[in-house]
Amino acid sequence: MSQVTSTDLYEVTMALSYLREDMRAPATFGLFVRDLPPGRGFLVAAGLEPALDHLSRFRVGRSDVEDFASVLRRPVEDLEPLHGLSFDGGVRAVPEGRLVFAGEPLLEVTAPLPQAQLVETYLLSLLCHQTAVASKAARCVLAATGRPLVDFSLRRTHGPEAGLQAARLCALVGFAGTSNVAAALRYGIPAAGTMAHSYVEAFASEEEAFRAFARTHPGPVTFLVDTYDTDHGVATAARVLADLALGPGCAVRLDSGDLGALARRARAALDAAGLRNVQIIASGGLDEYGVDGLVREGAPIDAYAVGTKVGTAADAPYLDMAYKLVEYDGRPVMKLSSAKVTAPGQKQVFRDPGLHDVIGLANEEPPEGTEPLLRSVMRNGLRTEPPDTLAAARARFEADLAALPEEARRIERPVAPVPTASTRLTALTTVVRHRIETRRSSGS
Structure with missing residues (x-):
């Protein structure tokens, strides 16, 4: 049994439907933590390296198709469109070791929609667990x-x-x-x-x-x-x-x-x-x-x-981490359900030396005195640079930790920095929300 089958069933059913409907245009999904757990003033981005390893090897083989058909209780030929599907998309991500806060994308995946959908569960499993444990260890x-x-x-x-x-x-x-x-x-x-x-x-x-x-x-x-x-x-x-x-x-x-x-x-x-x-x-x-x-x-x-x-990150053993569609076929999209609203469009996080972060759009210019956190780590299904090292990740962690405000460093009752949204991201969110609500009210 391959890692391809380490997924939720609905990823398979959605990917199969996309293929049947010929919905293969590029889709961007953003992976982020909605809210920090109580007792956390920051998170440490972790899990990217094994995630890239997984994406580099991802390919739906014959045995995977047979396994999918078995659990769905359907003929193998019904699942045939999935055969040979591999990941040939791109990934922009926050390097391991950087500190991150609520609402900030740890990574964005852009790939044909069936591919980007099918890798969701595995990526969430890796980054959720590893970011939680790294953050607990950092507080020690x-x-x-x-x-x-x-x-x-x-x-x-x-x-x-x-x-x-x-x-x-x-x-x-x-x-x-x-x-x-x-x-x-x-x-x-x-x-x-x-x-x-x-x-x-x-x-x-x-x-x-x-x-x-x-x-x-x-x-x-x-x-x-x-x-x-x-x-x-x-x-x-x-x-x-x-x-x-x-x-x-x-x-x-x-x-x-x-x-x-x-x-x-x-x-x-x-x-x-x-x-x-x-x-x-x-x-x-x-x-x-x-x-x-x-x-x-x-x-x-x-x-x-x-x-x-x-x-086990005992006092906060999981993170409220999500992987949400933010753009499909060039069209920004968002979710409006109560308490789970997402912002549309491909994003970037701009950070100044004091770790005051602005979440903006990927194509906007960085505000003066800031650096972009997300960088291209995979293109056309291939890594853009050699695998990262523990030493490099540790150096990034130490630099961010040294700049972290004192109230976020506290062991008891820490207060986490709150990122702000850029003007352009706020404007796009308003436009997309209006478009969705207009279509909903008109019944289309």
């Missing part, structure tokens, strides 16, 4: 205020592929490493890990477990110290580390309890043992709110491992 970076973060999310993400994406997205926004071996290999992310409580429990004592682990891994080690009693575990780890003199880079990991209080006691015990260079790592149900609280109270924690809540 803000909360940590420069302290290293490690992705521990794989075991609790919604499947291994989601875990792979989460590790990549965490690296994109500045995480120092991941526990995910596959992600470390695929994306060149530093791998990081310690031990589990089961490892400690398998030995007769914590000390035996720590010494055995150090014999197998003679370089810098991290001991998990809260299997039984955390204070006793720290004292045991300190004794073993002092005896073995393993050098800098060693650490103890706290994974439960009052992490702030435990970290202070652990730091005191390590310092008393002459182990001032041994670091303290905290984990255990953390996200930006937990990290922010620990940083604000001055907990002597050197690095944070975050997992479940970040890999």
